[in-house]
Amino acid sequence: MTDKTQFSKRLLSHPEAANDAALVRIATGKRRVQSVLDQHTVAHRRTLEQKISEQGPRPMRVDPHLLGLGIMDLLELNRLREYRHSDTGAQPWYANPATSVQAVVDRLSHLAPLYSQVTRHGFGNLTGDALEIVVYKILERINAAKPRFPYHGHFFLDQPKQGNRYRKIQPPKHLGKYQTNKEADFLQFGHDAGPLCIECKNLREWIYPNSRDIRELMQKAIDLNCIPVLVARRIHYSARTNLLEPAGIIAHETYLNYYPADYTELADKVRDKNSLGFTDVTASEEPHQRTITFFENNLPRILNRMAESWRRNLPALTDYAHERINLAQLYTAIGSPAGGKWLDFQANGEPPF
Secondary structure, three states: OOOHHHOOHHHHOOHHHHOHHHHHHHHHHHHHHHHHHHHHOOEEHHHHHHHHHOOOOHHHOOOHHHHHHHHHHHHHOOOOEEEEEOOOEEEEEEEOOOOOHHHHHHHHHHHHHHHHHHHOHHHHHHHHHHHHHHHHHHHHHHHHHOOOOOEEOEEOOOOOOEOOEOOEEOOOOEEOOEEOOOOOOEEEOOOOOOOEEEEEEOOOOOEOOOOHHHHHHHHHHHHHOOEEEEEEOOEOHHHHHHHHHHHOOEEEEOOOEEEOOOOHHHHHHHHOOOOOOOOOEEEOOOOOHHHHHHHHHHHHHHHHHHHHHHHHOHHHHHHHHOOOOOHHHHHHHOOOOOOOOOOOOOOOOOOOO
16 A cells, blocks of 8 residues: 555545556656656756656656656655746746756746747647648548549648648538538548548647547537548547547657747757756657558558447437536446546646546
C-alpha cells in the first residue's frame, strides 16, 4: 500500500486516491516535477507534461491528468510555487520553493514571451493549417493513385499566402439530403463503408474522452452521415479504449506538433531542451511516413469494422453529441470497458477519463 501521509487532504479526497496504482503514479510525477524544476528553474505545465508524460523511461512516465493532480498536491503541501507573467496572463508557471524569485523572474523573461508567441490564437490557426496541409497532401496522393477516392477540402499551395495562411476551400456543409452548421476539415469518398469526416487537431494537450473536439467531430459526422476520423498529436489511451474504439470513431496519433514550414527558427527555439522543451515540434508541412501508412494501409483495414460499430451506436452517440446523455451513460450504451465504472471527477482543471 502507498504511504498516504505524503499526500494532502485535498488529493486524498479526489476519486483517483481510491486507486493505489494511481497514487503511485502521482507520487512519481511529484518527484519528477521537482527534479525537472531543479534543472530548469521554472516551467509551464505543458513543458512538464512533455518531459514527464512523454519522455524518460516508460515506468517513469506519468499521464497528464495524474501529473496535474501531482502539481495540485505539491501546491497544497507548499512544495511548489506558482508564478505569473504579463505575457501569459493567468497561466501559471511553477518553481520549487527554494528557487529565488529573481532567478524565476530572469528565466520567465525568456520563456513567457516565447510561450505566448506559440499559443496565441493567431499562431494556433497557423499550426492548425500545418497539420491540415499534411493530411491534404496525403488525400491528394491517395486520389492521384486511386481516383475512386476523391475528397473535399482544398489548399491553394501554389498561390501566395494571405495573412500568413494558404487559402483553403472548406468542404461543403451538405451531402445530398444531409447538412450541418459546422465545418469539417476534410471529407473523403470512395469507401464502401461510406464517406469519411476527417478532423485534424494539432494541439499540445492530450485529447481525453471528455474533449469538446471529440463531441464536435461526432456532431459533424452524424449530421453528414459520415464515418468520423480523428487525427491528433496525442490521444490518451482511455479515450482510445473507452470511447473511440467501442464507438466506432477512427483515430490516429501523429506524435508530432506541426509548425508551418517557414517557422523553422521558432521551432528550433521551442524544441530546445533548455527552453520550452517541445521536442516533438517540426517545422514541416510534409507528411511523415507514420501518417501516410495510417491513411493508405491501416485505415482501409479497419474501416468496415469501425463503420459497423459507429452505425450500431448512432442512437446513443447522437444523444451524447446533443448532450441528452452524459459520458457515463454513453459508455454503458456502447459497451465500453468503462461502462458502469465511471468516476465523476472534481472540477480542478484535470481531464476525467
